[in-house]
Amino acid sequence: MSTKQEADLPQRPQRKRREKQTTADQKSAAQQVSCDFKPPPETQAGRAPAQLESSAAGQPEGANYEYLDHPADVQLHSWGTTLEEAFEGAALAMFNYMTPLKDIKVNKTLTRTYEAEGHDLHTLLFQYLDEMLFVFATEMFVPCKIAVTQLDRSSWKIKATGRGETFSKSQHVQGTEVKAITYSAMQVIETNQKTDIYVIVDI
Numbered sequence: 001m002s003t004k005q006e007a008d009l010p011q012r013p014q015r016k017r018r019e020k021q022t023t024a025d026q027k028s029a030a031q032q033v034s035c036d037f038k039p040p041p042e043t044q045a046g047r048a049p050a051q052l053e054s055s056a057a058g059q060p061e062g063a064n065y066e067y068l069d070h071p072a073d074v075q076l077h078s079w080g081t082t083l084e085e086a087f088e089g090a091a092l093a094m095f096n097y098m099t100p101l102k103d104i105k106v107n108k109t110l111t112r113t114y115e116a117e118g119h120d121l122h123t124l125l126f127q128y129l130d131e132m133l134f135v136f137a138t139e140m141f142v143p144c145k146i147a148v149t150q151l152d153r154s155s156w157k158i159k160a161t162g163r164g165e166t167f168s169k170s171q172h173v174q175g176t177e178v179k180a181i182t183y184s185a186m187q188v189i190e191t192n193q194k195t196d197i198y199v200i201v202d203i
Contacts, residue, residue, distance in 0.1 A: 063089070063092065063093075063096070064078055064079050064085060064088075064092075065077060065078040065079070065089040065090065065092060065093035065096075066093075067093070067097065068198075070200055073182070073184075073200050073202050073203050074097065074176075074201055074203055075185070075198060075199070075200045076093040076094060076097075076197075076198070076200075076201060077196065077197070078090040078092075078197045079194055079195065079196045080194065080195055081193070081194055081195075082195060083151060083188075083190065083195045084148040084151050085148075085195070086188075086194075086196065086197045087125065087128060087148050087151065087158070087160070087197070088147065088148055088160070089197070090125070090197045090199055091129060091132050091143075091146050091160070091162075092143075092144075092146055094129060094132065094133065094201060095132075095142055095143065095144070096175075097175055097176055097178060097201075097203075098136070098142075098174075098175050098176065098177060099167060099173055099174060099175050100172075100173055100175065101142075101144040103171075103172055103173060104142050104143075104144035104164050104165055104172070105164075105165050106144065106145060106163045106164060106165070107163075107164070107165045107166075110141070110164065110165060110166070111161065111162070111163060112141055112143060112161070112162040112163075112164075113159065113161055113162075114128065114131050114132055114158075114159070114161075114162060115131070115157070115158070115159050115160075116130070116131045116157070116158050117155065117156055117157040117158070118156045119156055120156065121153075121156075121188050122183065122186050122188065123156070124157075124158055125188065125197065125199065126181050126183060126186070128158050128160070129181045129199065129201075130180075130181050132162070133178060133180070133181065136167075141162075141164065141165075141166055142164045142165065142166070142167050142172075143163055143164035144163070144165075145162065145163045145164065146160055146161070146162045147160060147161050147162075148160045149161055176203050177203065178201045178202070178203055179201075179202045179203060180201065180202040181199065181201055181202075182199075182200050182201065182202055184200045185198060185200055186198065186199055186200070
């Protein structure tokens with residue numbers, strides 16, 4: 001699947017995966033394009049993932065997230081006009097902290113489907129981000145486009161699709177490793193106009 005020898009980020013303990021993801025030959029540069037993935041219209045529900053044109057500062061231009069100061073760790077703040085958009089932004093913020101997403105390309109042959117469930121909104125957010133972190137730790141896959149295709153409040157289940165490429169130390173900048181998601185000061189604030197998410201991650 002993915003080659004992980006070049007990356008030296010610490011690996012998390014292995015755990016059983018629910019399903020094997022689709023992969024194909026990753027060596028053809030012709031199959032890699034800029035980070036412009038959009039989910040099919042039927043799954044997008046009129047929403048567009050965060051724009052990821054790079055800015056001079058290295059932060060993706062138009063991204064719906066930011067980083068807030070914290071004494072020991074880092075606090076991710078994401079937002080969107082819907083809960084789904086805010087969830088997408090939170091995940092992108094996490095990955096961008098580990099490696100600049102402006103440098104990540106979409107490999108058309110690579111797709112990852114993330115699934116998680118909880119018993120309320122906070123546990124759902126935690127499990128969603130933790131699943132993505134697990135895939136990164138075991139496969140070194142970095143999505144630069146994420147689309148939440150299902151978020152069920154009755155069963156507290158979420159499903160998202162990610163497109164990107166495999167992290168390579170020779171090709172990508174290694175930022176700060178996110179070791180774990182935490183519940184500390186976690187907030188999901190929903191209003192009629194927007195949704196804000198605050199998550200502190202252990203670094």
